[in-house]
Amino acid sequence: MSSVDPVDGDVSDLALGRTVDAESRLWVQGLRAAGSEREAVLARLHALLLRVARHEVHRRSASLQLRGPEFDDLANQAADDALLAITAKVDGFRGESRFTTWAYKFVMFEVSTKLARHFWRTTTVPMDQQDWDRLPDLLGVQPHERAEWHELLVALRRAVDEDLTDRQRRVFVAIALNGVPIDALALELASNRNAIYKSLFDARRKLRASLAANGYLPHTASRRP
């Protein structure tokens, strides 16, 4: 990974020093079973996942235009796909948490993915149009401050045009300027959240370095992770 490394938190003591709780063990055993026992566990788990998915879609739906049937479809699809992911990855459950907490993580991921699809069905964003006029508002610049900010914003725009790769520019403009959610952009670019985030991370770092090099921002201690 070029700039964001998945190295964090020693969980070895959690994995090795903690026995899997009885309920979690039953879930795992049930998912590894066969026949009617497995079917019963799958049905029970799906009901739990659907409950969580409904709650999560509702929690995030304040800013969405979700009608009743769409709400139900989205929650059901998220629960269905989370169940598929969980059954495929159950051997990766290491007992570092309750099984259900681990399982709910997949619901969150699937709800995010489904909402990204919903975003493009209900929103039109000009992907290549840089909405620079919005930037002062995004930065909280007051109308009477715009003149003194002008030079800085021109420098930022020049850095976006000259210092970023095409990919970094597209990601930065879409997310930072046009307000496209990262999962929606990942869907549009046939990518994934982590890859888009890395591009955004690199773009931000380059832009900050460029502005600092030209005296618009103070230099900060920087090291690649």
Next chain:
Amino acid sequence: MNHESSLDKLLATDPADVGCDGTFELLHVYVEVELAGQDPQPRFPGLAAHLRSCKACRADYQGLLAAAAGLDG
């Protein structure tokens, strides 16, 4: 004028940031540490840094915290 304060949010990066995949890998543990009444940030500084910066992963974290805290069973 204070350019840094408002640009910091737009251009902020933390070298400790573990990224979205690194966050997904350990988010369930992070949440359970928090639900146990402990502060997970010292143990998972890179994950905490990521949650401060990534709106999407922060939404997942908030949802998982709510689900694990109140919807279990």
